Amino acid sequence: MTNRRDFLQSAGLAALAGAVPLTYVRLAFAKPEQDFNFAYISDSHIQHIKGTQFVRNWDRGLIRAVAETNLLDPKPDFVIYGGDLAQLGTKEELDHGAELLSKLKYKTYMAMGEHDYYLDLGEYWSKLFGKHWYSFDHKGVHFVVLNSILTFDDWTFKRWPTAKQRMAEMAGIDNPNGSPFMVGAKQREWLKNDLAKVAKSTPIVVVSHSPLQKIYKGWNFWTEDAEEMQALLKPFDSVNVLYGHVHQIQYNQIGSIAFNSAMATAWPWPYPATYAQVDSHLPVLTVPMNRADPFFERDATGWQFINLHSGRNDLHYNLYNNQSRVIAFNPKTGRPEDMKFQDASARIEPQTHY
């Protein structure tokens, strides 16, 4: 705990609080010199209007995250982009998004979102950013980046007369014509082989656009092969899943696996339980983000600064129009917890959703 406080002071985050909307992740180890930080930006939904025009609102969210990430001190080791850079997967949107991201002063690892994928099945994204899934090692931590927004082949290859329609059908999260996300057998086999080379004591960070949990199928807050994925990950002592897609704060602990979601830079989503016609449940640990006020254009959006220490993530949510939030792994309870609001008595009125 002391380490975390010291870190916060040295990072000058107190001064930035309320002004900086990112998610900052810290992984900490027994030896403090092995701790490191990275930034995590997700869900910008860059949306093309025509010619050189893009939706200003979504552009501003990403531009701000990039600018603020560049101001971090100490500097993050790298940036992860969590998917949905584009809204409808077009060359114009991906090019414009890539141009905005190119202002980052750090190495950036990219993950695929469904909005990047379903127009051309990730072909142009790949030209810009490389492989759809991969792994890398950094200071003793094994990072896995997945394409977890695949779905049934029948839906992808046979259902729709045009690629454009396929993209449009998947783009509406509440569209009953959509299809559940999955990692798929091929990629799971790759992951199994990839992890076979890694010691069980090595901390693992998995970057996934879909949650690798089953939260609410109606909005695709869902990964169809979540159980198979969790079975591959649970033999490791310390697994941390970072996911996007949901545009809201969620966190959970299943066995050795800690789950944390990222905020979007574009717009927030309601929690599924607010849809009155169905039953759904948030991970019980989660203290929700605030209920968004549309009069504040950037309300309930932001990015993350992450400290990796002791093989676990501490996420600093930097929220453009709200108090910043810190969701840190509590070694005593063995789960992620909000540093301020976890206790029911500490919660504030704007966190009530209905």
Place this chain on the structure above:
Amino acid sequence: MRARTIVLAVAVAVGGALQLPVEYSPVGAAKADEFTKADLDRWAAEFEAVATEGRRLWTSPELGTNGVACGQCHPNGANTHPETYPKFQKQAGRVVAIWEMVNWCIRNPLEGKALAADDPKMIAIQAYLAKERRGVKLEPGKH
């Protein structure tokens, strides 16, 4: 007596402005208590058709100018809380109806042109939101 006749005439004129379909006109109509299961089914179908049009508009870019749709931020109309209107909106400084908030979103995130309160599109959007929120108790004024 004469004054009363004039008032009645005005009322008829106002009624005429609503352009009621012939079957609803007071002349030769059924009595008020003479409606059947078939009537109920038809009225429900009329509502469903309008709510379905509302869902189409909700997920379509046509209300704005920048391609953004209402449903992008509000899947299944969630986080719109139609059961809490009319309510005080601090930015407006007064009590507003939900159609005014719909217009706020059309003008701002959608960068579009506000609809008239009785525009069939506005009626359809409200029908859709009310349908997605059916069963939730009315709590006007709630935040």
